[in-house]
Amino acid sequence: MANKGLLLCVCQGNCPSFQKMNIFDVGNAVRREKLVDYIAIHPQLCATDGDRFLSTLLKGESTDELYVAACDPTMQVKMFRDAFAESGFSKEHFHGVEIRNMDTAQAVDAIKGSLGPQGS
Numbered sequence: 001m002a003n004k005g006l007l008l009c010v011c012q013g014n015c016p017s018f019q020k021m022n023i024f025d026v027g028n029a030v031r032r033e034k035l036v037d038y039i040a041i042h043p044q045l046c047a048t049d050g051d052r053f054l055s056t057l058l059k060g061e062s063t064d065e066l067y068v069a070a071c072d073p074t075m076q077v078k079m080f081r082d083a084f085a086e087s088g089f090s091k092e093h094f095h096g097v098e099i100r101n102m103d104t105a106q107a108v109d110a111i112k113g114s115l116g117p118q119g120s
């Protein structure tokens with residue numbers, strides 16, 4: 001079965017677009033249902049250290065499908081392009097999930113929706 005990873009990113013935790021949700025509760029809801037193989041929260045994936053984190057993570061063989069719940073998915077693809085190239089990770093296996101301006105329950109639903117039925 002494909003290994004799925006979920007990264008949560010909320011603009012350092014102080015952006016107004018993410019103030020309605022509790023990002024730890026979002027991650028815990030997905031963890032509890034074992035919908036993915038791992039979850040991590042990163043403060044700023046589009047910063048230089050975020051790029052380094054992504055390329056280091058994806059160079060390993062633990063991720064077949066990567067889900068990133070954060071800002072606009074189209075922007076995410078552009079911002080993570082270098083990290084994907086550096087690690088050899090195909091963007092076909094990347095799934096950006098928009099969670100801006102959502103509360104905790106809405107963000108969980110958006111992530112679950114992108115994972116598909118039973119997280120398959």
Ligand code: SF4
Binds near residue numbers: 012046
């Ligand atoms: S990747 Fe998106 S959500 Fe994360 S810090 Fe950058 S702009 Fe904000």
